[in-house]
Amino acid sequence: MRNLWNIYKKGLIDENPIFVLALSLCPALAVTTSVVNAFTMGLSVMFVITANNVSVSLIRNLVNPKVRVPVYITSIATIVTFVELVLEAFAPLLYKELGIYLALVVVFAIILARAEVFASKNKVIPSFFDGLGMGSGFTLAMVIIGVIRELLGSGTILGHTILGAWYNPALIMILPPGAFLLIGYMIGGLKVYEAKKAKKLREVDAQ
């Protein structure tokens, strides 16, 4: 049980897909202009990554290693199509907002990476938790970026005005350069934090 918790937990911070692995930066730049978009994209990816991890793990002994990538992609594409149809049916506005990026989930590096690195070598239940953890970490990162960008770039959060009329939204934050800067500084901040933590651990060890 503890083991599964650890598998889940590592996706949140220690191996966060966006801030640490730096995979799937494309959606992190493109659809984080508002919290709703970021959250929907996060949940979609979480679902795809978990479902795909399970399916890849189930068939891991049947797939010839030489054709594994096409097989994985087919599996991902099937799940993404499912997500797309569900969103189109129940949340057409969001579906329109996310646009091409929803279909692009098929080729997100993080999904293929988890299938390749984890699901193809582990049993179904650990793979499920790995997908869930990575998906949660992805969603978390997307929402954090989304909150900051929406707040500074439009003065709102979830569409509600937070910063009043006195605030003149900085358009750079809802344009790609703002996202690049923000992600860069967040990765930098995380590195500083990790370096401090590692230094503390060394000091404790030294004593």
Next chain:
Amino acid sequence: MSAQINAAETLLSVSTAPYIKSEDTVSKIMWKVNLALAPAAIFGVIYFGVPALINIVVSIIAAVAAEYAVQKIRKVRITAFDGSAFLTGLLLAMCISPEMPPYMTAIGSAIAIVIAKHSMGGLGQNIFNPAHIGRAALMVSWPIAMTTWSTIKTPVDAVTSATPLGILKLQGYSELLETFGGRSELYKALFLGMRNGSIGETCTVLLIIGGLFLVWKKIINWQIPVVMIATVGVLTWIFGPEGFFTGDPVFHMMAGGLIIGAFFMATDMVTAPITKRGQIIFAIGAGMITSLIRLKGGYPEGVCYSILLMNCVTPLIDLVIKPRIYGTGR
């Protein structure tokens, strides 16, 4: 034999003592550049009034404060008062509109110091000209505030709140001449600075005097400003509005931020190539991009982006253009 040549190439040769210690320090150079900019800045304050003064002061204070804060956080030696942050703040204020809300100016100034300068490693490490990064960030963030100009009267008593380049872009050359009342009046207004524009970019004559002062003090080479301005002149003359060789090079050379950009921004020691040949390539490139943006782009003015784009290729230019090592083959 070949081993000897190799050794001679790899070892840094140092001549014997005594050495002459250069009088110039970073701080001295920076204050000289500030001094060279001062006349044009003072002219801007007199011409545009209190808003310009507030923007200049706010920009400088924000830059120095940001530098101080970042150096405290980075735990490095505090050099916030050596004139370099002061220069960044002054330059930024001089290339934005006098009507800019001061808090935006302060943010731009902080971006210039924190993002463009210290994120790259501090003084001497930045890839891009900090003041221009601050301006570009402001331009992207608040495009309306950045393109709202003062309302001024032209020599023929026409009231305008657009820059000469803005009028040229939106209404055409004949409208521009009409606004200023003829070609010679237009040139005079541009030369003396009696026209709309950013705080410090208007007065061509004072900027040139400041630039010549820096050339005389050997702080900048004449190559970059002369070649850059000449390139813009030639290109805007060739690709005129009514076919080849119908442009107005004199207007284009004095309009917009070209003079201040060519003398004070493109010549930045950190972000321009080291060799003279490299600097000429840099200046031609900057002039070409400026002309391209002015004539074909969506913005009326392109000096800021042209210098930033050429800053990108500065390391490449330095890599390709190397001075020949004495005694080796050509």
